[in-house]
Amino acid sequence: MKTRMNVGISSLILIFIVLCLVTFGLLSMSSARNDLTMAERNGDSVKEYYRADGEGERFIAMIDGKLKSAADPDAQGPQDIPESSMEQALKELGDFYDEEQQVIHTDIPMERGQALRVELDPGTEGEKGAWCRILSFYVYNQEDYEIDQSMPVWTGQ
Template identity: 30%
Template sequence: MDKKKNFPMNIGLSSILLIFVVLCLVSFSILSIVSANADKKLSLKVLNRSIAYYNACNEAETTLRDVDEQLHTIYSSSADTSSYLASISTLEQTYHYPISDLQELEVTLNYPVPESANDTFYEIISWKVINLQDVKYDEQLHVIP
């Protein structure tokens, strides 16, 4: 008697399906690792940029403290408004603090005449980050010919 042995297709199909699932899991895990690494690099860039900005702000605040003390001293030693105005005419009105090679913090001050020693001696006109150079973005689309 000639019996034919029939091997079911289920064994091969389940093996192929298992290989496909494993390949999918491996590829998704690699993609998530690459994405996490890119997020980490971006986070470090943002962190360094924020630290540089706040260091520039700290320098500006220190300068504001020094200017305030200097203006208070000038006001206390001035006899009248005209001598006060003559004394403060030599003070800078715009200060620059570097953030990076491409940016700096610009602080512009105004020096109004105070009515008493308890009034403010300066006003902050602007406190802004300015770009030193024009940023050129790569807008080319690389297409395979």
């Protein structure tokens, strides 16, 4: 007597389990690759911000130095700078000084269409003995963000 072994169902279950494991493995690899890409982009953005931040701090130090050099050696702050010396120092700044708004400003370009905006008030003493007060120090988009709407979408008609 020959007995027949039923291996068909167990083989199908095993094949199904292997396919599920392969599918989940591929999805995990894809997710990990996307996470790595996003982490690298985030790291690049952070590096770019700190590069621009360093340039902004150097700009503030440069302006602070120019205002100090325009003052008398015994001056204690920007209020002690003679008006003629202050006007001369501000003229030397060129495009950095906006006469209408009476602020010193610069835009430090960053990647992906962004820039760091630094605005200073030259007539007011700042924090920690600085010879100018920081009015604004922020990142903004130089380019207008435009959403791509070129894909035709069915409107139901």
